[in-house]
Amino acid sequence: MENLRSLIELVTKKRIKKIELFDEGSRNKNSNYFQLFDGIHSGRFKTDEEAAAEIYQCDPAEKKYLILKTRLKQKLLNTLFFLDFHDPDVAEYKAVAYECNKTLFNARVLLLHNSARLAIPAVEKALKQAESYYLTEIALECARILRQHASKEGPYKEFLRYCEQADYAENRLRIENLSERYWEEATALLRKSKTSRDKVREVAKKGYEDLEQSLNLFASPWLMMNYYRLKSLYFQLVDDYKEALVVTEETEHFAVLHPHHFTRADLARIVLRRMNYLLHLRDLETGAATVEAGEKYFIEGNDQWVTLHEYYFLLAMHAEDYLRAANIFQKVVLHSSFRQISGNRKERWLIFQAYLHYLYKTANLKEIRPLIQNSKTGFRFNEFMAELPEFSKKKRGLNVARLTVQTLYHLEKMNVEYLNRCTDELARYTRRYPKKDLHFRSECLISLMTNMRQEEFRYYQTRRSSERIYEEMRQTSMQYLGGNWGLEVMPYEALWGMMLDRLKDHRYG
Secondary structure, three states: OHHHHHHHHHHHHHOOOOOOOOOOOOOOOOOHHHHHHHHHHHOOOOOHHHHHHHHOOOOOOOHHHHHHHHHHHHHHHHHHHHOOOOOOOOOHHHHHHHHHHHHHHHHHHHHHOOOHHHHHHHHHHHHHHHHHOOOHHHHHHHHHHHHHHHHHHOOHHHHHHHHHHHHHHHHHHHHHHHHHHHHHHHHHHHHOOOOEHHHHHHHHHHHHHHHHOOOOOOOOHHHHHHHHHHHHHHHHHOOOHHHHHHHHHHHHHHHHOOOOOOOHHHHHHHHHHHHHHHHHHOOHHHHHHHHHHHHHHOOOOOHHHHHHHHHHHHHHHHOOOHHHHHHHHHHHHOOOOHHHOOHHHHHHHHHHHHHHHHHHHHHOOHHHHHHHOOHHHOOOHHHHHHOOOOOOOOOHHHHHHHHHHHHHHHHHHOOHHHHHHHHHHHHOOOOOOOOOEOOHHHHHHHHHHHHHHHOOOOHHHHHHHOHHHHHHHHOOOOOOOEOOEOOOOOOHHHHHHHHHHHHHHHHHO
16 A cells, blocks of 8 residues: 555656547547548658648648647657557567566656655566566666665665676676677678678678677577677678578577567578578579478568568579479469569569560470469560660669660670660679679679670670680679679579570571
8 A cells, every 4th residue: 555655646746737648549530630640651641741731721831730740749659658569470578678668667767756665676577577588788777776776775685686687787788789789780881882792701700709709608699699690691701601501590490499589570581591592502492492391480472471482583593493483483473462562672573574584585485484474563575675774873783684684685686786775784883993792793794795795796706705704703602682682583604605605696506
């Protein structure tokens, strides 16, 4: 009763008159608040101009609309304190962290008003939860509060216990932050267009070697996961994909053993990493088995599921199993979600369709024709081959892949005008002095095609003068990081061989 009486006295003296929350389930559907909320939520309102015009028939700069926006925002912010994190697709630790943070907020308020008797038991409970779920920042904050309280009112042994817990949490937080820093630095370097592979490799190696010394000292799923990420990235960057696969298997095993921290989506990302390594190894049968075993982690039709099949498609193309690639293509484009996928992602599948269509036409692969003729993509082969993509550094991988298949197509007809146009566009993606970075192979292929033009599309002259560039490309392994990075729909060596065959047929066939 005393605890309850203290709380009643506190909230009676200090609380604000009214706390406004937003509940779309019970709110008056005719209210302006709900109209603004529902219009934004449903996508009906794209701009302030649209919202202000429908709700108030006024300009968005008018005071009444600005007040409505501000009050709705405050209601939504208040509602953040009452979210439900119990969702099977949200890691359990996040729900625990949410509750612990609410407990800490309440405890700080109580301590601010000298109500330690109410605050301390709640903090003790939050500390136990934080430690059991490896929530290091929360555990450190709880231990500090309890250490401070014990120094004033608790027995000395209790003070020492909380000192020890705070010191351990602080040291573990330091190494967790270090692991995050290494992984974030490697990720940031990979995103830079001019990044040297050597630089990323150095960061990844130093990161996992430094962290290795701490694995036995601190139990932490975050530390362990960043260690695995850095280690597998290092092996990827030294082209040891077999060892990278071993690390990825260890990563999946670890994630399965920690279901409170890693969700189905996390396991799906690990499967995608494995598919990336299998693509580089061109191990189609293991890739097929991985897709079959790993699909349970994916929600059919969502972005991760589409990415899984992108890897599977590319793996089939690199293994020269074009019939399987065509079946994968058909499976994705016939799915009901295909129309909703993002523009860049849909464009990748259009480019995949162009390669398959080219193979069907030139290699007489009649069995793939019914699998790739699909109206849902809106694909028109002749239009696609004639339209040059707009220059964009962000879409470099897509555009190089597209211009390459267009070059192949125009070589079939020896359409010099279009070949020159394609070569001019491709040349915009090369540097004066190419570095052996993530773009080196594509720049080699572009140099080969440029050289073909300079040799006036003569077979023997082109083959002879291209040997050095070709050898440099062949000795540099593919670096596909997903999305548009290093997108080789077919191996560049195979594409160049096809181009030389077209030249030879044209001159000597």
